Amino acid sequence: MAAEYKYGTADRLMRYVQVDTQSDPESNLSPTTEKQKNLSAMLVTELLAMGIADAHMDAYGYVYATIPSNTTKQVPVVCFCSHVDTAPDCSGTNVKPILHTNYNGGDIVLPDDESQVISPAKYNYLKQHIGKDVITASGTTLLGADDKAGVAIIMSMGNYLQQHPEIKHGAIKLLFTPDEEVGRGTDKVDLQKLGADLAYTLDGGELGTLEDETFSADGVKIIVHGVIAHPGYAKNTLVNALKIAAEIVSALPKQEWSPETTEKREGFVHPVAVTGIAEKATIEFIVRDFTTDNLQKHEARLKIIAEKIMQEYPGCSMEFIVKEQYRNMKLILDQHPQIVANAVEAYERCGLTVVKEPIRGGTDGSRLSYMGLPCPNLFTGMQAIHSKHEWVAVYDMEQSAHMLIELVKVWEEKAKQL
Numbered sequence: 274m275a276a277e278y279k280y281g282t283a284d285r286l287m288r289y290v291q292v293d294t295q296s297d298p299e300s301n302l303s304p305t306t307e308k309q310k311n312l313s314a315m316l317v318t319e320l321l322a323m324g325i326a327d328a329h330m331d332a333y334g335y336v337y338a339t340i341p342s343n344t345t346k347q348v349p350v351v352c353f354c355s356h357v358d359t360a361p362d363c364s365g366t367n368v369k370p371i372l373h374t375n376y377n378g379g380d381i382v383l384p385d386d387e388s389q390v391i392s393p394a395k396y397n398y399l400k401q402h403i404g405k406d407v408i409t410a411s412g413t414t415l416l417g418a419d420d421k422a423g424v425a426i427i428m429s430m431g432n433y434l435q436q437h438p439e440i441k442h443g444a445i446k447l448l449f450t451p452d453e454e455v456g457r458g459t460d461k462v463d464l465q466k467l468g469a470d471l472a473y474t475l476d477g478g479e480l481g482t483l484e485d486e487t488f489s490a491d492g493v494k495i496i497v498h499g500v501i502a503h504p505g506y507a508k509n510t511l512v513n514a515l516k517i518a519a520e521i522v523s524a525l526p527k528q529e530w531s532p533e534t535t536e537k538r539e540g541f542v543h544p545v546a547v548t549g550i551a552e553k554a555t556i557e558f559i560v561r562d563f564t565t566d567n568l569q570k571h572e573a574r575l576k577i578i579a580e581k582i583m584q585e586y587p588g589c590s591m592e593f594i595v596k597e598q599y600r601n602m603k604l605i606l607d608q609h610p611q612i613v614a615n616a617v618e619a620y621e622r623c624g625l626t627v628v629k630e631p632i633r634g635g636t637d638g639s640r641l642s643y644m645g646l647p648c649p650n651l652f653t654g655m656q657a658i659h660s661k662h663e664w665v666a667v668y669d670m671e672q673s674a675h676m677l678i679e680l681v682k683v684w685e686e687k688a689k690q691l
Contacts, residue, residue, distance in 0.1 A: 282670035285425035286408060287370045289315075290417040295365040296358035296455045303461050304334040304358070304451035312357045312424075316449055319428060323435045325447075333461040336449035340434055340442070346688040348443025351681060352469035352646070353430070354637055355423030355476060356453035359415060362659040369411035372667075378403040381664075383412030389661050398479060398656060399664070406667040416663035418655040423475030424449060426653055426670055430677040442681040443688065448472070450637055456598060458637040464646060471612050472648040473680070474638040477655075479628070480669045481620060484650040485613050486603035486631040487639045488540075489565040493558040493572060495521060495579050496592040501552040512589050514554040518547055520582050521556060530571075538563050538631065542571050563631060565600055599639040602648065603631075609647045615687070616649060619680035623672060651676070 292312040297305040304310065313330045320328035320338045328338035334357075342348060359365040373381060378400065381391040389412040393399040399407070410416040427447055434440060446469045450458040453476075477484055499514030522544050528534055535541045540562030548555050560571050576593050583591050606613060620627045638648035654669025 281667075282422070282425045282429045282674055283372065283406065283408065283667045285428055286418065286421055286665070286670065287372065289421040289424055290368045290370050290410075293366045293368070294358045294417070294451075295361055296452045298361055298455040303457070305455055305457065306358075309358050309451040310334045313449060313451070316357075316424070316428065320431065320447070323432050325431060325435065328447075331461075331463070334451040335462060336447070337467060338431070338447040340431060340445040340447070342442065342444040343438055344441040344443060344685050344688070346443070346685060346690050348685050348688040349470040350444045350446060350468060351684055352446035352448055352467060352472035353427045353677065354448040354450065354472050354474045354641070354648070355427055356420045356450045356458050356637060357424060358451050358454050359417045359421075360419065360454040360659040363415040363661060364413065365415055365417055368414045368417055370416065371409050371411055373407045373409065375404055376402055376407045381407070381409060383409060383661070386412035386661070391657070391662050391664055396656060396662070396664075402666040402668065407664055408667065409664045410661065412661060415658075415660060416665070418653070418663055418665040419658035420453065420476045420653070420655070422653040422655050422665050422670055426475050426673045426677065429674045433674070433678060434681070440678065440682060441685045443685055445681060453637050456635075459640040459644065462641075462644075464644060467646075469646060471609065472638065472641055472646050473616065474636050474641075474648055474650045475653050475673065475677075476636045476638070477650045477652040479656075480652055480654060480666075480672055481625040482628045482630055482652045483613070483616055483620065484630060484632045484636075485606045486563065487599070487601055487635045488561040488563060488633060489568055489601045490598040490635055491560040491568050491572065492596045492598050493542075493560055493575060494592070494594040494596075495556045495558070496594070497521070497549075497554045497556075497583075498590045498592075499552055499554070499586075500588050511551070512586050513551045514589070515547075515549055515551055517582060517586060517589065518549065518554040518556050521579050522547065524578050524582060540564075540567055540571060542575055559598075561633075563601060565604075599635045600643055602639045602642040605642040605647050606649055612647050613649055615683045616651065616680060618683050619676050622679045622683075623676045625672065625676065
């Protein structure tokens, strides 16, 4: 099917990743970086060229588009969503994508920094793509397949449906969001304007994976207030808030309760930033667990650790601030089993083995689900995300696009005649 596209998923991805769309967690703007709109504007131009007449970008960088229903059945309105931004963890400037045709099974040495080697010894999944085409960056940046692979897949699906009106489907909404990588991907989305009944994000990994469960997530800030004095006359007076903050971080368990010591369904507490001066210092944490009630237990444990340190510094004080980030989408999706069931059927029609697994992270689908738009996450093939080793197999992207076309057919076939 992919060979019939006007543009295949690989062609689209190779173009999209060359647009720098890195988001900025320190920015208070929406979107956090104006450059994200460059790709959003490109997508609108391409959607209009496909004949999708209502495609547009709003002031916040969100792209909305509708592929109208072509059936007489009453089909739920399905939205497909991906994010345009790339992670702040690794440079996304001057990405040079490389298409490695007919991958031979050996190490992939990236030419702009030959110390960067993508090896099947480290990335076992690469072995499944011997003889297939693989896309990487050049060694100095991330690739941006997270989530421009998802964008390319959705765009390819839309293009195919526009070229093949004989495929019956209900109304399909396309949504491309900014700022997902900094946790703000749904902050400005207009669900009333979107007008969808359910959604699927294209932000997953290996071929055949289907994710209907995420971490629940909170953010915690510990603000330490020290006692300031002129350093030249500070004896028996100065209490340095930065040093207290360092003690709190040092007091965290070393062999458990952290990302580097947990896996599968284990939760963690993770310090992500320490900022401040001698008078006042802030430690920022992310708190994660698949069981939402466990978040409070983790936070209580963290608070006890911090308070024990603070007891050693009379005259100093601490603020402990908890902010909800997102919740496990499975609690919502279990109320709408047909959404996942139809995706499973689409996978199986494509000959794919469905692999359900929880996401040790979150997607736009987590928040969309709790905003009233139930939304599991589907595969794109992206691997080693947020790093210079990021890669994606073209076969996986093509299979994902094919699966989406089957998915809209499933929804239409199961719908009631008007």
